[in-house]
Amino acid sequence: MTVLLFGVTKDIIGKNTLMLSDIVKDKLKTVQDLKMYLTQEYPNLENLSSLAIAVNNEYADDSLLLKQTDEIALIPPVSGG
Amino acid sequence: MRYQRQTVLKEFGVAAQEKLSKAKVLVIGVGGLGIPVLQYLNAMGVGTLGMVEADTIDVTNLQRQVLYAENEVGAPKLATALGKLQAQNSTTIFKPFHTFLTRENALDIIAEFDLVVDASDNFATRYLINDACVLLKKTFVSGAIQGFEGQLSVFNYNGGPTYRCLFPTMPADSEIPNCNDNGVLGVIPGIIGNLQALETVKVITGIGEVLSGRLLLFNGLHQSYQNIKFKLVTANLERTSLEESYGSSPCSIGPSIAIQDFQKALVNKDNFQLLDVRTVLEYQEYHLPNSTHIPLADLGFHQAKIKKDSLVYVICQSGKRSRIAQQLLLEDKISVINIDGGINAYKGLLTAK
Numbered sequence: 001m002t003v004l005l006f007g008v009t010k011d012i013i014g015k016n017t018l019m020l021s022d023i024v025k026d027k028l029k030t031v032q033d034l035k036m037y038l039t040q041e042y043p044n045l046e047n048l049s050s051l052a053i054a055v056n057n058e059y060a061d062d063s064l065l066l067k068q069t070d071e072i073a074l075i076p077p078v079s080g081g
Numbered sequence: 082m083r084y085q086r087q088t089v090l091k092e093f094g095v096a097a098q099e100k101l102s103k104a105k106v107l108v109i110g111v112g113g114l115g116i117p118v119l120q121y122l123n124a125m126g127v128g129t130l131g132m133v134e135a136d137t138i139d140v141t142n143l144q145r146q147v148l149y150a151e152n153e154v155g156a157p158k159l160a161t162a163l164g165k166l167q168a169q170n171s172t173t174i175f176k177p178f179h180t181f182l183t184r185e186n187a188l189d190i191i192a193e194f195d196l197v198v199d200a201s202d203n204f205a206t207r208y209l210i211n212d213a214c215v216l217l218k219k220t221f222v223s224g225a226i227q228g229f230e231g232q233l234s235v236f237n238y239n240g241g242p243t244y245r246c247l248f249p250t251m252p253a254d255s256e257i258p259n260c261n262d263n264g265v266l267g268v269i270p271g272i273i274g275n276l277q278a279l280e281t282v283k284v285i286t287g288i289g290e291v292l293s294g295r296l297l298l299f300n301g302l303h304q305s306y307q308n309i310k311f312k313l314v315t316a317n318l319e320r321t322s323l324e325e326s327y328g329s330s331p332c333s334i335g336p337s338i339a340i341q342d343f344q345k346a347l348v349n350k351d352n353f354q355l356l357d358v359r360t361v362l363e364y365q366e367y368h369l370p371n372s373t374h375i376p377l378a379d380l381g382f383h384q385a386k387i388k389k390d391s392l393v394y395v396i397c398q399s400g401k402r403s404r405i406a407q408q409l410l411l412e413d414k415i416s417v418i419n420i421d422g423g424i425n426a427y428k429g430l431l432t433a434k
Binding site for chain 2: 007052
């Protein structure tokens with residue numbers, strides 16, 4: 001399970017991509033589980049009012065079930081112009 | 082004849098050119114994104130181009146806002162861009178609006194146009210554009226950038242998803258950095274702005290597949306493009322009015338002073354305290370005499386430096402962080418006056434003379 005990071009999530013997590021270990025992956029059944037895990041590990045993520053999560057290039061609701069091979073993306077809005 | 086190189090394309094043809102010439106497109110923001118959008122739409126023969134901008138040209142704009150020149154620093158962006166675009170294509174009808182988009186003027190300005198291009202640089206304006214376009218049933222082509230990355234999508238197209246379907250809640254200014262404060266590589270807005278121009282032409286003419294219900298994520302460092310599919314949340318189309326307020330948009334909260342009036346106060350040696358909330362580096366590079374320096378991030382710790390019995394003006398580089406400082410201080414019952422346009426506007430005033 002790979003988590004691609006965009007915008008300010010790169011700065012918060014301190015990486016371009018996050019690889020989740022097998023132990024962690026086994027615990028994460030849904031997008032909601034993933035969100036809770038990420039905000040525990042990186043509390044500053046919780047400050048983001050809007051953070052879209054995509055699974056396999058599709059916007060994902062909290063209830064979506066995750067698979068081991070999924071590619072996840074954390075997408076905050078950006079405002080620059 | 083002028084447009085022969087595109088009308089010769091069989092997918093485009095004379096019919097598409099005719100549609101461009103009849104189209105009325107509003108570009109909000111004439112900066113990093115708005116400039117390439119305007120240059121290409123103007124070159125390609127879009128009939129009417131509206132432009133919304135109230136900023137002046139700062140020397141730090143030049144690395145990405147490639148329509149402006151060194152000898153134009155301090156001049157208004159709108160008039161400067163207008164002159165150059167008129168020279169580029171004399172047949173285009175231009176409708177310049179020398180203002181920022183506000184809750185009060187948004188519906189009136191947008192109503193005149195078929196299509197909107199969001200080339201703004203702050204969340205307040207982005208959410209305002211979304212809501213106004215939903216109310217008026219206008220499609221808008223949205224581009225946004227940060228650092229080495231860009232985002233692109235066409236919202237509210239033929240009943241398709243909106244900006245709020247992706248990002249329901251407006252972030253606070255302090256959550257997510259903007260270009261003025263945190264940097265952007267000069268060429269990135271050029272890339273995203275050009276893609277916005279392309280999507281605009283596709284919406285107008287009906288060629289190709291419009292980027293609706295898809296968010297394009299561009300990463301310049303990895304030269305990667307990702308397309309994220311997303312769906313309409315129907316409730317987002319059921320809006321009946323604008324929000325009461327768009328947070329820290331230029332129209333809101335707390336008193337402010339125009340740069341000309343502040344300069345008068347400075348010249349008259351009026352009795353006031355000037356609070357500068359920029360970073361240490363920015364302050365070292367340039368600051369006004371007799372100013373009290375507290376970087377925005379440290380504001381909470383150094384409030385004691387603010388004279389509570391005095392008139393206090395707050396300044397930053399462009400007028401955005403000072404507005405945040407003003408709001409933060411207001412929460413602690415300290416009333417200060419924001420200097421519109423900040424150091425950039427002040428330098429502009431000096432150069433204009």
